[in-house]
Amino acid sequence: MIPQKTHLIIITLLIALVPLAGCNHTNLGTGTTPQERVGLDGEYDQSGLAKRVVQGFREDSNLAGIQTVYVAQSGSTIVLKGTAPNAEVLNQMVSVAQTVEGVSQVETSQVTVRP
Numbered sequence: 001m002i003p004q005k006t007h008l009i010i011i012t013l014l015i016a017l018v019p020l021a022g023c024n025h026t027n028l029g030t031g032t033t034p035q036e037r038v039g040l041d042g043e044y045d046q047s048g049l050a051k052r053v054v055q056g057f058r059e060d061s062n063l064a065g066i067q068t069v070y071v072a073q074s075g076s077t078i079v080l081k082g083t084a085p086n087a088e089v090l091n092q093m094v095s096v097a098q099t100v101e102g103v104s105q106v107e108t109s110q111v112t113v114r115p
Contacts, residue, residue: 063096066089
């Protein structure tokens with residue numbers, strides 16, 4: 001048989017955990033997912049911002065075929081990596097990325113531009 005004090009402790013712990021159960025990766029339980037964590041379908045996604053930027057590239061006819069530049073994210077910063085065919089394409093990628101909601105900046109220091 002479990003002593004009565006143990007029951008009280010278990011119930012108290014369960015009550016303390018209930019408010020956390022509804023948070024599910026949101027801003028302090030407010031029910032709003034940070035923009036950099038919103039996925040393609042509005043779901044929570046750890047790399048949601050990067051995926052939405054890639055989607056923006058695919059929707060742009062000038063960028064859809066570029067397969068040598070990769071997209072990563074660090075918080076709300078988009079990090080482009082790889083090789084761009086020319087500076088014009090890289091600039092266009094930056095412009096498209098900056099239009100995606102939640103992007104605070106675009107880093108291109110890891111991109112090599114072909115001569």
